[in-house]
Amino acid sequence: MKEKQTHTWLFKKLLRLRAEATQWIRITPGNGCSISFWHSPWSPFGPLLQRFGSHGPRHSGIPLSSSLSTLWNGSSGIISPARSLLMEQVHIHLSTITLSDSPDFPIWNSAGIGANNNNKFVISKIYDSIRDSRPKVFWNKAVWFSKGIPKHKTLTWLFLLNRCPTRDRLLSWGLQTDPSCLLCNNHPESRNHIFFDCSFTRSIWRPLSRKIGLTSPSDSWDDTARAVTNFTGTVHHIFLTRIAWQLVIYETWRERNHLHRGSFKGSERLFSLIERTITNRISSFRQDNPEYSSICMQLWLSMS
Template identity: 30%
Template sequence: MVSSLKLIWRLTSQQGSLWAKWVHTYLICNGNFWAIKESTSLGSWIWRKLLKYRDKAKVFHRMEVHSGKSTSFWYDTWSDMGHLYDVVGPRGCIDMGIRATASVASVFNRQKRAHRVDVLNQIEAVLENQRLKAVDAEDTPLWKQKEGTYKNLFSTKRTWHLIRQAAPIVNWHTGIWFQQATPKYAFCTWLALHNRLTTGDRMITWSSSIDPACIFCQHGIETRNHLFFECVFTAAVWTKLTRGLLGTHFSTNWDSILSLLVSNTLDCRVRFLVRVVFQTSLLSLWRERNERRHGSTPTPSASLVKFIDRQVKNKCLSIPVTGNQRLGALLQLWFASQA
């Protein structure tokens, strides 16, 4: 959504984007972006998607009026009343005697009227106030940065924070989204933390014909905690990889492992390696589980250990030694733990 809002900002900010000029020439023509019907047959699917996001963009976009020449009277937000067309509808254009295509500047010389409808009198008062403040300068497009603050720039970060639903910060986030994390491993781990992987206990709720038993050991229902790492097969893989690294802190319990990922009691190098092994093991075992579910030839645990070991070594080698004293000698530590 934020990327769509950014494209809308380019269309309405008049800042010289080649794409925006093309859209204004061939799709908007002499009309107004806010007034185009969603049912239009022009443009691609992304153009029609932008039209659908206009209601969301109206909350963020407004015009700072100076001369009023480039601000639409009905369709731009130039006062605290918002989009006036949304307030009074097509009937308002008739009652006020102002064309739907009129700019703010074009109605400055219009004679003020008295109306029987209060909202129309409010619009007249806002227009009169704007007429008194008019100066000979270009109007400025603005974008919302935070509540009550607008600037002549688009901030992806601030826009995202305004549209998203904020949630409490969880204590495990540093153990998953750390600086050197591999995105695909981190994402799969994030899904597992939210218990969104399609494990047997979840699939049985969708269809009673599905076998919910663990594909590795065939004992009990396959849950996330069982799969990582209470199952005999997965526990053997995890034990082989981390027993020497964790020592007395070793555990196959899901909650205990999560606490180790963010624990300050572990050496930072050990903690880093545990994070890498955990994420790599989780994705590798999940792939093996899916392949077995779909009839592929089972991979022995020793082969999985060898594959994960190779991935951990590659990660250690990918981290530059210079300028990173905290994570120095990672490969030596890993070799020592596997001896």
């Protein structure tokens, strides 16, 4: 199918992805009527026109419009002798095929992404095959953990990448702004200062980190991220540690942004808000996972 002016923008985009999507599709021949010899992914070599190029039909003597059924004499394929090693391999594969009266049908080609999934469509494999492959970061589990609060996880991820608009970054973009930290006004504002060298944030993080069992809490961003990631204990204790860390990041950053509008809660109110949010989050599991909720709540209330 060719693009038409009447097609929607989205449909045109889908048509342009056909060549990329073909690597994950394999058409198993039935009667061969719907299989284009040159365009369809009926062989292990993918669409043959991509392998042979635009000169393939002329060099092989097989018309571009040929279907697999038109090259079948009832018992075997009828094509000219091979003139290249690749065409010879196509001939060999064609000799293993027997057409029938059943229709052609597509299957999920798991081998197209180098994995055997019993021909089942697995979206995660597709995603892994098209995304940029990079080394796994050490903090992965401390951010994308089960039962966390999505907006807190997202903001923590952005801070770990140092992508949030702290004042040092605004200045690096050429914007004219006061470099002082909005929370303490004593030092230049940066991610590493706010978390947790800033006296305001430190007054919240230190007592909370001691409460959840982080020994010798550090004021360093990197050291704290590693301590939270490498924290060992029960799954419930690890959950409380990670959600508390993310909550301090989220609520402190929100407080910092509220200062632009003249709103200020103070460290004590913010600490109480964080504790209440943790309690509410644990309670939210009660209906679907009462045992997990009960254990987390008992552990949380037992922490002094």
